[in-house]
Amino acid sequence: MLAVKGLTKRYPNFTLQNITFSLKPGRIMGLIGKNGAGKSTTLKSILNLVHPDAGTIQMFGKDFKQNEESCKQDIGVVLGGIDFYHHKKLADIAAVTKRFYQNWDDAAYQKYLKLFELDPQKKIKALSAGMKVKFMIALALSHHAKLFIFDEPTSGLDPVSRDDLLELFRELVKDGKRSILFSTHITSDLEKCADDITYIKDGKLLRSDEKSAFIKSFQHLREPGETKELTLEDIMVRTERRRYDV
Amino acid sequence: MFNLLMKELRLAAHPNLFIFTALGVLVIVPAYPYGMVFLFGCLAPFITFMYGRETNDIYYTALLPVKKSDVVKAKFMLVIVAQMTQFLITLPFAFLRIYLLPEGNPAGIEANIAFYGFGLITYAVFNYIFLTSFFKTAYKVGKAFLLAIVPATLIVLVMEVIVHFPGMEWLDSVEPDVMVKQLPIVVVGIIVYFISTFSGYRVSVKRFEQVDL
Numbered sequence: 001m002l003a004v005k006g007l008t009k010r011y012p013n014f015t016l017q018n019i020t021f022s023l024k025p026g027r028i029m030g031l032i033g034k035n036g037a038g039k040s041t042t043l044k045s046i047l048n049l050v051h052p053d054a055g056t057i058q059m060f061g062k063d064f065k066q067n068e069e070s071c072k073q074d075i076g077v078v079l080g081g082i083d084f085y086h087h088k089k090l091a092d093i094a095a096v097t098k099r100f101y102q103n104w105d106d107a108a109y110q111k112y113l114k115l116f117e118l119d120p121q122k123k124i125k126a127l128s129a130g131m132k133v134k135f136m137i138a139l140a141l142s143h144h145a146k147l148f149i150f151d152e153p154t155s156g157l158d159p160v161s162r163d164d165l166l167e168l169f170r171e172l173v174k175d176g177k178r179s180i181l182f183s184t185h186i187t188s189d190l191e192k193c194a195d196d197i198t199y200i201k202d203g204k205l206l207r208s209d210e211k212s213a214f215i216k217s218f219q220h221l222r223e224p225g226e227t228k229e230l231t232l233e234d235i236m237v238r239t240e241r242r243r244y245d246v
Numbered sequence: 247m248f249n250l251l252m253k254e255l256r257l258a259a260h261p262n263l264f265i266f267t268a269l270g271v272l273v274i275v276p277a278y279p280y281g282m283v284f285l286f287g288c289l290a291p292f293i294t295f296m297y298g299r300e301t302n303d304i305y306y307t308a309l310l311p312v313k314k315s316d317v318v319k320a321k322f323m324l325v326i327v328a329q330m331t332q333f334l335i336t337l338p339f340a341f342l343r344i345y346l347l348p349e350g351n352p353a354g355i356e357a358n359i360a361f362y363g364f365g366l367i368t369y370a371v372f373n374y375i376f377l378t379s380f381f382k383t384a385y386k387v388g389k390a391f392l393l394a395i396v397p398a399t400l401i402v403l404v405m406e407v408i409v410h411f412p413g414m415e416w417l418d419s420v421e422p423d424v425m426v427k428q429l430p431i432v433v434v435g436i437i438v439y440f441i442s443t444f445s446g447y448r449v450s451v452k453r454f455e456q457v458d459l
Contacts, residue, residue, distance in 0.1 A: 049308060050458035072311035084306045085257050096256050099249040100310045 001025050001147055001179045002046075007055035009045050014203060016041045019055070021198045021208035023147075026176030028169055030194035031183040032232075034240050038203040039183035040079075043151050046181075047077065059147065073102060075147045076140020083132050086125035090118060090135055094142075101143035109142035130161035137168070148172065150182035154189050162186075166193045187232040197232070201239060247323070250316055253307065254324040260297035266290035267328045270335030273357040276347050280357055281402035284365045287332045288372040288398050291325045292391040295380060304384050308459060315451045318381060322447050325377070329369050333362070344420055354406035360417045360428040364405040366435025370442035372398040381450035384457050 007019040016038040023029045033039050045052040048068060057064035059071045085093055090113075098104040113120060116134040118127075127135065133153050140148060154162045170193050172178050184190065190197060190211070198208035207214060218235040230238070266286040273280050298304065307317045340357035355361050372394045379390035409418035416424050
C-alpha cells in the first residue's frame, strides 16, 4: 500500500533522517513521537507538500512523485489543526470537491453524511473538532480512498469523540482493503487501534514494527526489579526523558 | 481547468471580489478618477488571497488530485477572469456616458480607448509583481501587494494627470477620429497583459515548486 524509503528532509534547525517503513493493506499504523519529532514533516513529505531532500515514496505500487495525480485519487488526508473554508457549507465544499474525483460516489456520500450525522447545510465553523475530521473522512470515503493519512486526528478531542473516531478507524480497515497511517502523541490511541507502530525521535526512526513486537523490543527499558511489561506510554516517556542539572 | 476555476469562484473567492469586480460601473459617475476602477481590480485579488490564507485554500487545493502547478494556474485564472469581467462591465457604461454626459469627466481621463490601454498595463504590472512575489512563499500576501500596488498606482496617477497637460488633450477625447490615435496604447496594453500573464505564470510555477507547505 505504502512504502517509504530513506526519506530525508533538511531544515536549517532540524533534519528528518532516513525514515523507512511500509504499510500493508488492512492495517493501521501509528506514527508516534513527541511534539516536534518530525511526524508532520514525514506525512507532508510523503504527500509532496514539502520537498524531501532524499528518499522514495511508493504508493499502490507506483512512484508517488511520478504519479502524483493518480495516487491522490485514491487517498484521503486530514491534516491536524488545519481546517478549510470555515464560512462555507459542507454541501458547497462537497459540490466542488466531487468534480476532481473520477470515482466519486454520490450515494456513498449521502450514506456517510447520515452515518456520521453531518448536516450538509451547516458551515464548517459550526462543526466540532471531531465532526470536522469526520467530514473529511466522509469526503475521502465518497471517492473510495484506499489509503488514509491523518496528522494528529485525535488531538484536541474529548475522550468520547476520540474513542468514537478510533472505533471508526477500526471499522474502516475491517474489510482489509483500506489502510490508515496516522500520527499521534497520545499513546492510548495506539493501544486501542494500531496494528503497527513507527516511532520517530528527533527526526530519526527508532523502530517500525508490529505492535507487540515493538513493545517487546523496548522491554530493556525496565528498571531493576520491575516485572510488569512496559506500556507504550512508559516506553515513550522513558525514551524521551531528559535530566536537568539545575 | 474548469473545475479549478469553479473551486476558486465557489470556495476561494472572498465575496468582496464580486463587489469590486462590479465596480466597473463607476465609469458612469459624472466626475470621478476612473483609474480607481483598475485599482479596485488590484485590491480585489489581494483581499481574496488574504482570505485564502485564512481558509487554508492553498493546502486544500494541493491535496486535491491535481499537479502543484495547478494551484498556481487556479489563482491566475481567478485574477484574470475577475479583471476581464470588470473590463466587460465598464464597456456599456463607457458607451452610455457619451450620450448621458457629453460634457466629459472633469476629474481625470475619459472612459476612452486610451483609458482601457492604461488599464491593461496597470493590471499587467500589478499581476506580474503580485503573483510572482506571492508564490515565493504562498503566504506573504501583504508584502506582495505592497510591492505591486505602488507601481500600479503610479501608472494610474500618470494616466489621470497627463490629460490635464497642454498638448495631451487628445488622450482625453471620446471623438472617434481622435480615439484612433489612442489605439496604439490599447495594443500595447494587450501585448503587455499577455506577456505579464505568461511569463508571470512560468516564474510563479517555478517558485511555488520550491515552497514547503
